[in-house]
Amino acid sequence: MATEIKIAIQGGAASFHDTAARKYFAPEKAEILPCSSFDQLCEQLHLGEATYGVMAIQxxxxxxxxxxxxxxxxxxxxxxxxxxxxPIDQNLMALPGQRLEDIKTVISHPVALLQCGLFLRQHHLPTEERQDTADSAREISAKGLKGVAAIASSQAAELYGMEMLQEHVADRKDNYTRFLVLSSQPQAQAPKPTANKASLIVQIPHVGSWLGAVINKLYTEDINIPLIQSIPAPAGNTSHNVAIDLECDDYYRLLHAIEELKPMVEDLQLLGLYQKALTPQQLEECREGELSTSVNS
Ligand SMILES: O=C(O)C(=O)C[C@]1(C(=O)O)C=C[C@@H](O)C=C1
Structure with missing residues (x-):
């Protein structure tokens, strides 16, 4: 029998977080705990109000x-x-009967607005930020706002009775967001030897070529590095933080590489050891494969 788990997300019903959470945990039935910000999501997970958290990272x-x-x-x-x-498919939607020419303001989540910059500039549409894509559609519907459109998913359009003004408005069709699945109880979720990905934050001094040495070490250990991201350090800090993702199909080699890095950096925070998901490139290849099968059949 499917058990019910509670998942804290940023946003509400029909947001991309909602879709991501349900997809990750399917076929388990997920009870969603909507949060108004990423801070609130973490707070709820910390307080034990949710079993897991799902958080966009990239x-x-x-x-x-x-x-x-x-x-x-x-x-x-x-x-x-x-x-x-x-995959994130953004759409422009408004109250039924509204036309693109009627729209004076577009509201959505700031990341969603960024993803649709080309379309918005081309149509000279001023924007206003909201906490969530789907909630922008809900706001227009609940307040009966004319002259305002939302950028959100087709599920949000359906849920809040919006009419599509323009589908697929993101700058590129291969628009993907990576979501992290978080637990606040590591003991209940001990990493399994099937884990082939690790996420770390390392602290390294500003001076010298420490980052170069770290990368070189990972290269010699034959570890793939799908992500290196510098994180802003507090003012006056003499070192900076870098988020690094590591991939290796041999779990024990992955653990060994992490141990090797520890003496090379000022601090190493292991954010998690887990199984890597299909990448956007792999998902695109699957999608193209499915399209050509349906055309040829
Ligand atoms: O507003 C939503 O629907 C969200 O789930 C938020 C969010 C984000 O935080 O990046 C998630 C995915 C999309 O890339 C755009 C917005």
Missing amino acids: NALAGSILTNYTLLQEYQHFQIIGELWL
Whole structure:
């Protein structure tokens, strides 16, 4: 029988976090705990109000969400137990009967607005930030706002009775967001030897070529590095923090490489050991494969 788990997300029903959480945990039934910010998501997970948290960390068009690395540094006891790359299809929607010419303002999550910069500039559409894509559609519907459009998913359009003004408005069709699955109870989720990915934050001095030495070490250990992201350091700091993702199909080699890095850096925070998800490139290849099968059949 499917058990029910509670998952804290940023945003509400029909947001991309909602879709990501349900997809990751399917076929388990997920009860969603909507949060108004990433801070609140972490707080709820910390307080034990949710079993897991799902948090966006990186988008193929807009880049890394650096403030979420800061939260992961703050909540040191959280563990990343998994990840998911989700295709993000953005759409422009408004109250039924509205036309593109009627729209004076577009509201959405700041990352969603960034993903649709080309479309918005082309149509000279001023924007206003909101906490969530789907909640922007809900706001228009609840307040009966004319002259305002939202950028959100097709599920949000359906849920809140919006009409599509323009589908697929992101700058590129291969728009993907990577979501982290977080647990605040590492003991209940001990990493399994099937883990083939690790996420770390290392602290290294500003001076010297420490980062070069770290990368060189990983190269000699034959570890793949899918991500290196510098994280802003507090003012006056003499060192900086770098988020690094490591991949290796041999779990024990991955552990060994992490041990080797420890004496080379000032501090190393292991954010989690988990199984890597299909990358956007792999998902695109699957999608193209499915398309050609349906055309040929
Ligand atoms: O507003 C939403 O629907 C979200 O889930 C937020 C969010 C984000 O935080 O990056 C998630 C994925 C998309 O890339 C755009 C926005």
